[in-house]
Amino acid sequence: MAALQVIELFAGHNPSGQPVVERLPVKINDDDSCELVKSPAFISGIASGDIIKLTPGTQEFSLEKHSGNLCIRVYAKTSIDSIAENVTSGLEKLGGELDIDTPRMLVYSIHVSCGFQAIETLLNEHVGKDNNSTWVYGNVYDPVDGVTPLNWWQDILKPE
Secondary structure (H helix, E strand, O other): OOOEEEEEEEEEEEEOOEEEEEEEEEEEEOOOOOOOOOOOOOOOOOOOOEEEEEOOOOOOOEEEEEOOOEEEEEEEOOOHHHHHHHHHHHHHOOEEEEEEEEEEEEEEEEEEEHOOOHHHHHHHHHOOOOOEEEEEEEEOEOOOOOOOEEOOOHHHHHOO
């Protein structure tokens, strides 16, 4: 197995207009593509296990192949501890994994075959009721408009 490396990808601009990069652990493949080891906290459109190709000389990428994982981000205005245990154990029971755990943010990867309904029911049960927290998918909607489903999961969920 290839050793893990860290790449930096452009994640957008901060409120003062400065560029922001996110550091992500990856496995470098023989063809120089990268397999994401964790779902990102800020970059839209990708999740753990996805294969990306870096654009030489930039901090940009193209998505080569979806892994089938959804990226789920949970945010809180204050400490996220009160919801972290329930959400983490619930998503782990569905086969999900906690990729990033900070005092105010959690990032999970979970395969789309678990079903949007099961995932959303669990998240809505524990997140947002206190007006202190919210959750979003990181790779389900078009990053430009935020509402158009990307539908990449259609091929993954298609019966053989």
